[in-house]
Amino acid sequence: MDFIIPLLILAIPLFNFLLLGIGGVKMSHRLAGTIGCIGMGTVLVLSYYTAFNYFFSGNEAFIIDGVRKAATIFNVTWLEFTKNLVIKLGFLLDPISAMMLIVIPTISFMVHVYSLGYMKDEKGFQRYYAFLSLFSFSMLGLVVATNIFQMYIFWELVGASSYLLIGFFYTLPSAVSASKKAFIVTRFADLGFLIGILILSFYTQTFNFADLTNNPQNVLLSTGGATFLGGSVLTWALVLIFTGGMGKSAMMPLHIWLPDAMEGPTPVSALIHAATMVVAGVYLVARMFPLYLMEEFALQFITVVGAITALYAAIVACTQIDIKRVLAFSTISQIAFMMVSLGVARPEHHEALGYMASMFHLFTHAMFKALLFLGAGALIHAVHSNNYTAMGGLRKYMPITHWTFLIGCLAIAGIPPFSGFFSKDEILSACYSQSMFWGVWMSIVAGMTAFYMFRLYFLIFWWDTPDYSHHHHKPHDPKFAMSFPLLFLATVSVFAGFIPFGEFVTWNGHEYTIHLNTVIAVTSVVIALLGIGAAYVMYSKKNEWPARLAGLVPWLWTAAHHRFYWDEIYLFITHKIIFNGICRPIAWFDRHIIDGTMDGFAYITNKASVAIKGFQSGKVQMYVWWYLIGALLLGAITAVCWM
Amino acid sequence: MESVGSIIMYWIIALSIVIFSVLTVTTRKILRAATYLLFTLFATAALYFKLDYEFLGAVQIAVYAGGIVVLFVFSILLTTHPGDNSEKLASRKRLLGFSAALVTLVVTGYALISRCANVFTRLPEMSTPDMSRIGEVLMGTGYGELLLPFEAISVLLLACIIGGVVVARKR
Amino acid sequence: MGTIIWYLIPALVMFCCGVYGFMTRRNMIAMLISLELMLNAVDINFVVFNRYLYPGQLDGMMFTLFAIAIAAAETALAIAIIINIYRSAKNIDVRDVTRMKF
Numbered sequence: 065m066d067f068i069i070p071l072l073i074l075a076i077p078l079f080n081f082l083l084l085g086i087g088g089v090k091m092s093h094r095l096a097g098t099i100g101c102i103g104m105g106t107v108l109v110l111s112y113y114t115a116f117n118y119f120f121s122g123n124e125a126f127i128i129d130g131v132r133k134a135a136t137i138f139n140v141t142w143l144e145f146t147k148n149l150v151i152k153l154g155f156l157l158d159p160i161s162a163m164m165l166i167v168i169p170t171i172s173f174m175v176h177v178y179s180l181g182y183m184k185d186e187k188g189f190q191r192y193y194a195f196l197s198l199f200s201f202s203m204l205g206l207v208v209a210t211n212i213f214q215m216y217i218f219w220e221l222v223g224a225s226s227y228l229l230i231g232f233f234y235t236l237p238s239a240v241s242a243s244k245k246a247f248i249v250t251r252f253a254d255l256g257f258l259i260g261i262l263i264l265s266f267y268t269q270t271f272n273f274a275d276l277t278n279n280p281q282n283v284l285l286s287t288g289g290a291t292f293l294g295g296s297v298l299t300w301a302l303v304l305i306f307t308g309g310m311g312k313s314a315m316m317p318l319h320i321w322l323p324d325a326m327e328g329p330t331p332v333s334a335l336i337h338a339a340t341m342v343v344a345g346v347y348l349v350a351r352m353f354p355l356y357l358m359e360e361f362a363l364q365f366i367t368v369v370g371a372i373t374a375l376y377a378a379i380v381a382c383t384q385i386d387i388k389r390v391l392a393f394s395t396i397s398q399i400a401f402m403m404v405s406l407g408v409a410r411p412e413h414h415e416a417l418g419y420m421a422s423m424f425h426l427f428t429h430a431m432f433k434a435l436l437f438l439g440a441g442a443l444i445h446a447v448h449s450n451n452y453t454a455m456g457g458l459r460k461y462m463p464i465t466h467w468t469f470l471i472g473c474l475a476i477a478g479i480p481p482f483s484g485f486f487s488k489d490e491i492l493s494a495c496y497s498q499s500m501f502w503g504v505w506m507s508i509v510a511g512m513t514a515f516y517m518f519r520l521y522f523l524i525f526w527w528d529t530p531d532y533s534h535h536h537h538k539p540h541d542p543k544f545a546m547s548f549p550l551l552f553l554a555t556v557s558v559f560a561g562f563i564p565f566g567e568f569v570t571w572n573g574h575e576y577t578i579h580l581n582t583v584i585a586v587t588s589v590v591i592a593l594l595g596i597g598a599a600y601v602m603y604s605k606k607n608e609w610p611a612r613l614a615g616l617v618p619w620l621w622t623a624a625h626h627r628f629y630w631d632e633i634y635l636f637i638t639h640k641i642i643f644n645g646i647c648r649p650i651a652w653f654d655r656h657i658i659d660g661t662m663d664g665f666a667y668i669t670n671k672a673s674v675a676i677k678g679f680q681s682g683k684v685q686m687y688v689w690w691y692l693i694g695a696l697l698l699g700a701i702t703a704v705c706w707m
Numbered sequence: 708m709e710s711v712g713s714i715i716m717y718w719i720i721a722l723s724i725v726i727f728s729v730l731t732v733t734t735r736k737i738l739r740a741a742t743y744l745l746f747t748l749f750a751t752a753a754l755y756f757k758l759d760y761e762f763l764g765a766v767q768i769a770v771y772a773g774g775i776v777v778l779f780v781f782s783i784l785l786t787t788h789p790g791d792n793s794e795k796l797a798s799r800k801r802l803l804g805f806s807a808a809l810v811t812l813v814v815t816g817y818a819l820i821s822r823c824a825n826v827f828t829r830l831p832e833m834s835t836p837d838m839s840r841i842g843e844v845l846m847g848t849g850y851g852e853l854l855l856p857f858e859a860i861s862v863l864l865l866a867c868i869i870g871g872v873v874v875a876r877k878r
Numbered sequence: 879m880g881t882i883i884w885y886l887i888p889a890l891v892m893f894c895c896g897v898y899g900f901m902t903r904r905n906m907i908a909m910l911i912s913l914e915l916m917l918n919a920v921d922i923n924f925v926v927f928n929r930y931l932y933p934g935q936l937d938g939m940m941f942t943l944f945a946i947a948i949a950a951a952e953t954a955l956a957i958a959i960i961i962n963i964y965r966s967a968k969n970i971d972v973r974d975v976t977r978m979k980f
Contacts, residue, residue, distance in 0.1 A: 682976030684909075685901055692807055692897065696814050703818040709880055717884070724888040728915055732899030737908055744911050747892065751918055754885070758929045763939050770946050775914065775953050782957045783907055786964045804902035808894040815893070819886050827882040833933035844936050845943075853940055860947050867951035875958035877965075 067138040070155040070208070073110050073165070076103050077201035081194050088190030097180045100193035104176045104200060108169040111204075118162040119568055126157070132573035134158035134274060139210050148269050154210035156273065159569040160350055160423055164207035167430045168340050170556075172200045174549035175335040178438050181545035182331050182445065192232060192329070199225035203340050207347060211271035212261050215348070219257070219308070222341045223250050229336060230328040242324035249321040253311020260304030263297055277354040284358050295361065302355060302362040309345025313399045316373040320630050322396055326388040326450075330441030333388060338395050338437050339430035346402040346426055353419055353571055357411065367407030371505055374400035376628065378512040382519065383614075383624040386450045387440050390520050391433070394476065397513060398429050404506060405491040408498035409571065417497065419571035420578075421490030428483035428560050432475035435553035439469040442546055443524060446539035447532075452520065456606075457529030461539040464547050466525050468554040473521045475557045477514035478592045485589070486561035486578075492588055493581050503584075507591055514595030522603035709830075716757060723750040737787055741779045748772045759835045885926040893919035906960050906970045910953065917949050 080103040088096050118126050118135075125135045139154030176196060183192055202221035209215035224247075231243030265271050267287045276283055283298065290297045309315070314322035325337045336342070349356060349366060356362050374397045381393035402422040409418025442465045447454050459466040475482035478489070488510060496503035532538055541547060566576035602609045614621040623629065679690070724747060731743040748771045755764035848854050892915055899912030921942045928938025964970050 684972055684975070688901055689807070692811070692901075696810055699814050699818065703814065703821070721884070721888045725891045728892040728895040731915060732895045732903070732912055737905055740908055740911050744914060747915065748918065751922060754888075754922060755925060758885075758925060760925060760929070760939055763925065763942060766943060766946060770950055771914075771918070775950055778953060778957055779907065779911065782961060785961060786907065786970050787905075800902055804898045807901055808898035811897050812890065812894045815890055816887070819890065820883060823883045823886060824881070827930045829880045831930065831933040833929065836936055836939070841936065844940060851937070856944060860944055864947065864951050867955050871954045871958035874955070875961045 067155070069110050069114055070137045070157070073107055073114065074155070074201060074204055074208070076107050076110075077197045077204065079103075080197035081201060084190050084194035084197060088194055091190055093185070093189045096190035096193050097176075100197060101173070101176045101180065103197065104169065104173045107200065107204075108173045111165040111169040114157070115162040115165045118157050130575055132159050132568075132570075136210055136274070151213050151271065152211055153214050155208045156210040157208070159573065160347065161207045163423060163427060163569055164347065165204070167427055168200065168203050168207065171335055171339040171430055171434045172196070172203075174434065174438070174553060175331045178334075178441070178546050178549040179329070179331045181543050182441055183329060186329075188232065192229075195225055195228045195232070196332075196335070199229065199336060199341070203344075206344060209273070211273060212265070212276070212352075213271045215351070216254075216257065216261060219312070219344065219348075220254065222336075222344065223247065223254070223312070226250075226325070226336050226341055229332040230325045232329055232332065233327070236327065239327040242321075242327040246321040246325050249318055250311040253318050254308050256304040257308020257311075260301045260306075260308065263301040263304065267297065267301075273351060277352065280354045280358045283355060296359070298355075299359045299361050302352070302359050303365055305352065306345075306349060306362065306366060309348045310369065311345070312348075313342050313345025313403065314373075314396045315345070315369050315400065315403065316376055317630065319373065319377070319396050320627075320634055323389050323392045323627070326386070326392050330388065330437060330444060333392070334434045334437030334441070337392065338433040342395060342399055343402065343426050343430070346399060346406065346422060349403070349406050350419065350423060353406065353409070353416075356406075357416075363407050363409075365407075367404055367502060370400040370403030370407055371502060371509075373397070374404060374506065374509045375512075378509050378516060379624050380627050381516040382512065383621060385453060387443065387452050387455075387520060387524065388437075388450055390516065391436055391440060394436075394513065394517065395433055397509065398425070398433065398476070401488070401491055401506065401509070402426055402429070404502065405494050408494050408502055410498060411571070413497040414494070415574065415576055416571040417490060417576070418494035420566050420569055420576060421487060421494050423569045424565040425484075425487035425491055427563075427565070428475065428487045428557070431553055431560055432472045432482075432484060432557040435468060435550060435557055436472040436476070438546070438549055438553065439465050439472060442542045442550065443469075443539075445542060445546075452523040454530065455524045456527040457525070458539055459525040460529075461532075462541045464541045464550060468550040469525070470521060471554045471557055473517045476517050477596060478510055478588055479514075479596075480585075480589065481558070481561060483557050483559070483561035485585075487565075489580060489585050489588055490578065493584050496581075496584060507588060510588055511591040511595045514592040515599050518596045518599035519603050522599055526604050528606035713757075720750050720753045720757060723747075724754070737783050738780070741776060741783060744779070745772055745776045748776065758830075759833055761835055762838065762841055882926060882930045886923065889919045889922040889926070892916075892922070904971045904973060906963070906972050906975075907957075909972060910956055910960070914949065914953070917945065921945050 080100060084091070084096055084099060091099075117123070126133055135157045137155040137157055139152050141150055142153045143151040145151075176193070179192065179196070183189055186192065199222060202218050202225055206215055206218035206222060209218060227243045227247040230246050231239050233239045261271075264276070264283075267290070268276060268283050269286075270276065287297050292300055295303075307318075311318045322337060322342065326333055328337070356366070377393040377397035377400065381390050381397065384390045384393060402425050405418040405422035405425065407418070409416040409422070442462070443455060443458065444450055446458070446462060446465075449455070471482065475484035478485045480486075492503060492506055492510065495506045564578065566578045570576045602613070626632070727743045727746040727750060731740050731747060734740050734743065748767065752764040752767040752772065755761075755767055844852055845857055846852075846854055896912045896914075896916030896919065899915065900909055903909050903912060924938040924941045924945070928935065928941075932938070960970055963975060967974060
């Protein structure tokens with residue numbers, strides 16, 4: 065395959081970023097928005113072409129005897145430190161990167177279009193589009209990385225653009241602290257990622273994914289049975305790399321940044337913090353999956369972390385007031401689904417069904433979660449508040465938003481024939497096939513998903529209609545620029561489930577035919593309907609049920625409402641223990657010892673200069689005297705000593 | 708053995724250097740000081756000629772005697788009124804200056820004489836360096852050839868011309 | 879008469895005259911003239927040592943050549959400054975130019 069188009073896919077967003085970042089100040093909003101949308105639209109077309117080519121062209125580079133291959137389109141040496149330590153940048157095309165080439169430009173383009181309406185007349189509109197382009201570039205670079213170091217570079221770049229976009233409203237203190245929090249937490253996790261990369265590449269002498277995953281046995285051998293603190297180094301490396309994924313994908317206990325990241329503009333939340341960047345952790349594990357298969361412990365770890373996170377986030381989502389926070393916790397929970405799915409995937413059970421299911425869910429989740437966020441953006445635009453307490457009965461005022469939001473909720477709840485049903489069903493099948501325990505656990509979480517999403521839906525669109533008359537206009541559906549993405553994504557959410565995903569994406573490239581397990585499918589639909597029913601009973605009309613139910617277990621409700629005090633725990637550890645125990649002594653040392661030394665030097669210099677400044681009399685001939693005396697003394701000494 | 712003419716020539720040059728130098732710094736009329744400087748420079752040029760550096764002697768006359776001294780004379784005419792004498796020096800100051808010069812003379816002279824009195828007793832034979840050789844050394848780029856300093860000097864001179872114009876022009 | 883010292887002594891005397899003049903004269907142009915004396919004395923040293931030690935080479939002579947060029951540049955600039963000072967102070971006494979002290 066020609067390398068021009070893949071190169072353009074990366075180059076256009078980067079060019080747009082530079083163009084809008086440097087020249088944006090001089091542009092009108094309309095021009096900047098048009099440039100951003102056209103650029104992203106071009107990328108969309110090129111990526112679709114590339115992905116289509118990969119899946120359907122039958123080219124020998126991509127598929128041989130029905131087995132899909134990973135194709136390196138180009139791979140250029142970027143930095144060559146030593147013969148072994150070479151960092152390359154390239155473009156890797158395999159089933160999952162081709163799938164991401166569909167997901168990312170689609171969502172990104174929708175968000176670009178949506179933002180034309182949503183961000184209209186905001187200060188810094190051009191900057192916003194520049195950052196969106198930067199993010200798109202980084203995310204695309206991340207998914208097509210040919211080696212783990214390139215992935216790390218783009219991994220940090222998406223982190224940086226996420227930071228920039230969360231803090232887009234930089235005059236709001238809450239946005240600033242949220243962006244800092246996101247950056248620091250993910251940075252902290254990336255430290256683990258980097259150490260993992262270094263351990264892995266130290267033993268295997270390579271960064272290349274192809275070398276690592278084509279022959280995982282060799283990787284295991286290359287570590288030579290070295291161990292550290294009771295675990296093999298490979299386990300350590302994989303768990304540490306997964307730590308990076310935990311940070312980006314907001315797994316417990318590093319999830320605390322994602323709810324706060326909702327301070328950014330809503331389209332950004334849809335693009336970065338729901339559909340694309342936060343699934344980078346899942347993508348990372350999927351990318352290294354053959355290696356993870358070598359280490360049972362790492363997979364167990366992923367499963368446990370994912371399962372706990374899924375349950376935790378689902379509970380918290382039931383009690384949040386801010387609709388974007390609900391969606392954020394729902395995102396955490398859904399990503400945890402994908403993680404669990406990867407964690408339970410084993411080649412011996414249905415040919416690692418979990419891997420396929422995870423990627424499938426990634427795909428469908430990206431679509432319906434972006435839809436839900438964009439819908440939430442439309443709602444926030446209409447009522448000028450993030451809280452559902454300011455909403456209610458909106459189905460009469462905003463029919464388009466209502467119907468699309470409902471589709472999103474049905475999809476995430478797992479009601480057939482919406483897309484979420486299929487992907488979630490595969491995940492549950494994978495869980496049950498590996499262990500009954502995780503299967504039941506995840507089924508419960510799936511039921512809670514249906515409950516909290518429909519709780520949100522009913523509270524926004526039904527419940528009780530508040531008095532909208534104090535708004536200067538009644539809530540209404542957004543303009544075309546904002547409603548088109550909603551309609552498009554809703555359509556995708558309805559039909560995406562019928563994609564025969566197993567034919568395209570499997571862990572080893574072999575085709576896998578999806579067959580629904582009737583028992584599991586029926587059970588999960590019943591559970592989802594139960595959740596929806598409960599939500600309907602409690603929230604369809606204004607009543608006392610929710611308050612009474614919260615009153616039954618007040619401690620649980622309060623704890624969940626405060627997200628089980630994770631933020632407070634972090635604050636306690638950082639402020640009370642780290643700041644007092646470590647930072648204060650260091651600060652004291654810096655202020656008194658180091659600064660004191662420097663101040664002392666400055667004081668001495670100052671005093672000495674004052675003492676001798678009289679020599680600088682301005683009388684040239686006096687200077688000559690001093691000079692001559694010195695020169696003669698030196699001359700005399702030289703003459704006498706070196707006779 | 709050197710010829711008598713050469714010895715006489717030497718003494719004329721050496722004596723005029725010494726006498727005119729002393730006169731340059733002791734006369735109270737500034738224009739006369741410039742004139743005596745001119746003579747000193749001429750004597751120096753003669754010394755160069757005697758040492759067979761004819762090109763250098765010519766440069767000395769052209770640049771120093773012809774250029775710099777004229778510059779001095781011009782500036783003296785610009786900044787002093789004709790007939791002005793510089794004020795008489797206080798004897799203390801003169802004594803101080805004299806002793807400084809004397810100490811310099813003694814220290815340096817001691818160093819020179821103690822080292823050079825008995826070495827290099829004969830002037831080595833040397834033919835006058837011809838112009839093409841000087842030109843090659845000045846404009847060459849090889850080892851020990853001086854194109855880079857030559858260019859640097861040209862830039863320096865340009866800077867001085869501009870600087871001189873800027874500093875001295877009327878505002 | 880052929881010994882190197884006979885050429886160095888006049889240069890030394892010339893240099894000391896320059897030192898004396900530079901330390902005692904008040905007129906800045908006179909100081910500049912003394913400076914030229916000192917420079918010239920040094921030039922002679924270069925040439926003489928070159929002539930005696932390395933008669934076949936031109937290094938000392940080239941040094942002198944460049945020194946002359948730089949002296950010309952320096953004099954031109956110094957005189958420009960002196961004229962400027964004269965224009966503002968109507969005087970070129972070095973004792974009056976003490977504004978550049980601490």
